[in-house]
Amino acid sequence: MRTEFTKYEGAGNDFILIDNRDGVFTPEAEAIARLCDRHFGIGADGVMTLARSAEIDCSMRYYNADGSEGEMCGNGARCFALFAEHLGIGGETKYFDAADGLHTARIRRSKGPAGEIELGMTAVREIRTGDGWWFLNTGVPHYVEFVDDLAATDVIGRGRIIRRDTARFPQGTNVNFVQVTGDGTIRVRTYERGVENETLACGTGATAAAIVANFALQPRTVRYAVSVPGGELAVRFSHEPGTQTYTDIRLTGPARRVFGGVFDSENF
Numbered sequence: 001m002r003t004e005f006t007k008y009e010g011a012g013n014d015f016i017l018i019d020n021r022d023g024v025f026t027p028e029a030e031a032i033a034r035l036c037d038r039h040f041g042i043g044a045d046g047v048m049t050l051a052r053s054a055e056i057d058c059s060m061r062y063y064n065a066d067g068s069e070g071e072m073c074g075n076g077a078r079c080f081a082l083f084a085e086h087l088g089i090g091g092e093t094k095y096f097d098a099a100d101g102l103h104t105a106r107i108r109r110s111k112g113p114a115g116e117i118e119l120g121m122t123a124v125r126e127i128r129t130g131d132g133w134w135f136l137n138t139g140v141p142h143y144v145e146f147v148d149d150l151a152a153t154d155v156i157g158r159g160r161i162i163r164r165d166t167a168r169f170p171q172g173t174n175v176n177f178v179q180v181t182g183d184g185t186i187r188v189r190t191y192e193r194g195v196e197n198e199t200l201a202c203g204t205g206a207t208a209a210a211i212v213a214n215f216a217l218q219p220r221t222v223r224y225a226v227s228v229p230g231g232e233l234a235v236r237f238s239h240e241p242g243t244q245t246y247t248d249i250r251l252t253g254p255a256r257r258v259f260g261g262v263f264d265s266e267n268f
């Protein structure tokens, strides 16, 4: 069977998008992993499928590069919203669900293949704290640690160990290292669970990092400019000081269609 795909990237976090409104594509873990392989496949950090939904615009499912399903992907969901826009689905604001619940995404700008997308994230209600680290779920689990020199941090070496520390983090975790560069400005590098590598950007990770920067260091700051290796993201939220509750969380950043093609399922 031949399946059409479109490749998108959001701040260098890259994805294979499949329009599955006809329900023909079956996402099997092994095939996903091979499609994402950068030498033997198309190459991507993950795969997203777009399916029909009875009540809202459409439905998103996200699979990591190793074939495992992730509940949510911030950059992926921004790419997904632009993909829906390119398919002519929904209005200026898209309503869709992911495995972590309902989302809205506003197309702030869209011209040709590229756009800027503002994504609504699920609320955060709990932040765990340990010795020099914080842990929260922004759709998927995230560990956050502050460092003085992000460029010199061994993101892959340290990330790989923390990611597998199931004594502390039973479902595993994405691992973010954060350098604070000012009030409301941070730099973030992320080791991603399911990709098992550092990626150029992670939207749920940038969101987790901004929330922890507020929680631990800058209680009055609710807007963050987040610099990641693949570009610039923005995070804002509402927060009642003294609580662990963060609502109206918005992640804004670029998304872009890169190319499209067709693959043969017998090959994957």
Ligand SMILES: N[C@H](CCC[C@H](N)C(=O)O)C(=O)O
Residues within 6 Å of the ligand: 013, 064, 069, 070, 071, 072, 073, 074, 075, 076, 140, 141, 173, 174, 192, 193, 194, 195, 201, 202, 203, 204, 205
């Ligand atoms: N890159 C994604 C995160 C994918 C989540 C995945 N790594 C997992 O924990 O299953 C993002 O932009 O938020």
